[in-house]
Amino acid sequence: MADRKMIPREWVRVTPSPIHGQGLFAVQPIPFAHEIEYTGCLIPASQVNGSRYLFNVNKSLVIDGPVPDNLAGYINHSCRPNCMPSGRGKKVFIMTVRDIRVGEELTYHYGDGYFNSLIRPTGCQCNGCRDPRPEVNVAEEGLYVTMPSGVMIGVKWSHDQREQLKSWFSDPNLLSGG
Numbered sequence: 001m002a003d004r005k006m007i008p009r010e011w012v013r014v015t016p017s018p019i020h021g022q023g024l025f026a027v028q029p030i031p032f033a034h035e036i037e038y039t040g041c042l043i044p045a046s047q048v049n050g051s052r053y054l055f056n057v058n059k060s061l062v063i064d065g066p067v068p069d070n071l072a073g074y075i076n077h078s079c080r081p082n083c084m085p086s087g088r089g090k091k092v093f094i095m096t097v098r099d100i101r102v103g104e105e106l107t108y109h110y111g112d113g114y115f116n117s118l119i120r121p122t123g124c125q126c127n128g129c130r131d132p133r134p135e136v137n138v139a140e141e142g143l144y145v146t147m148p149s150g151v152m153i154g155v156k157w158s159h160d161q162r163e164q165l166k167s168w169f170s171d172p173n174l175l176s177g178g
């Protein structure tokens with residue numbers, strides 16, 4: 001696992017989302033393995049009230065993290081996510097699972113229980129369900145194909161392929177279309 005780094009606040013922006021309500025979008029490219037903490041109050045699961053911004057830490061503890069203070073609370077569900085939750089002790093982070101382009105919405109899978117009881121009945125509006133074609137993402141280290149189900153297939157560039165790509169992208173004639 002690569003070293004994780006925090007996503008600076010200036011790299012993301014909250015704007016209306018085609019998935020649901022407001023979403024969290026990249027305004028800077030966000031590399032793989034960058035994360036944002038799901039912040040809030042740690043409360044016993046038995047004391048959960050009507051908050052919509054909850055994250056189960058374990059069987060007995062829940063983070064109650066309302067927006068706007070908890071930026072990660074804006075991150076919507078996707079069946080084809082570009083982030084995943086990852087717990088460390090009693091903290092929860094949402095981490096990018098691939099490089100994210102400017103303008104992309106950050107998403108993670110809310111889990112089968114939540115999905116089946118609260119999203120499936122009204123119809124999922126996520127990017128994977130709206131456009132069920134495989135999604136291709138080219139990164140510096142390789143190429144990723146993400147299926148609508150969220151399954152990701154990765155191909156690493158060989159050294160030669162990588163050098164070839166670098167020369168293409170640094171060729172000004174190619175970029176200007178000349």
Ligand SMILES: [Zn+2]
Binds near residue numbers: 079124127128
């Ligand atoms: Zn979906």
